[in-house]
Structures are given as structure tokens and as C-alpha cells.
Amino acid sequence: VKEVATLSLVSSACDVVSAAYASSKESHPYLRSVCDAAEKGVQSVTEATASCVQPVLATLEPHVAAASEYASKGLDKLGEKLPLLQKPVEQILSDTKELVSSRVAEVKGAVSS
DSSP states (O other): OHHHHHSHHHHHHHHHHHHHHHHHHHHOHHHHHHHHHHHHHHHHHHHHHHHHHHHHHHHHHHHHHHHHHHHHHHHHHHHHHOGGGGSOHHHHHHHHHHHHHHHHHHHHHHHHO
């Protein structure tokens, strides 16, 4: 999970969503109340779950480590095949806009000639 979170695409997408969430909470007082309550509920559930799951995780740690290593190798291969994962959302959007603009210009040129 940590490796996925460090991918530029994932990290920048999380930043965009986080900024939108914070902005929405600040702009709408009713939404802020609902979000604050939801956040407290999630925090309580997370804390309760963590204490219950910890003994199970300790038992499964060797298996989790093996699965993590396997997932890491798969993620490395995926990163090689999809270099898009290494780009931030802003760059992907910019590249897409440039590609669309150039294609539209090509079509306009073909139609006008």
C-alpha cells in the first residue's frame, strides 16, 4: 500500500481529492458537520479494529511479508509497462489537452484543405 501511495499518479490524485474535500468542508457548514462526524466515526472504528486485528497480524506476519514482496515485484513490473503511473495528474491532464489540441488542429487543417 505504501508503494502504491508513493506513485506520482496516486499521490497527486490523493492531493487533488484532499484539497477538494477540504475546500468543500470550508465552503459548506452543513457538509462540514457531516464530514466531521464521519471522520470521528471512522477514527473510532479504526482504533477499535486495530486493537482486535493486531494479534492476528502478528501471527500472519510472515505470510503478509511474502505477499507484500510479491505485490511489490508486480507493482514494479506494472510501473515498467505503464509509465503513466509515474506522472502526476496535472501532467497527464496537460499532456492529454495537448494531444487533443494537436489532433483537432490536424482535423481542422484536413477539413480546410
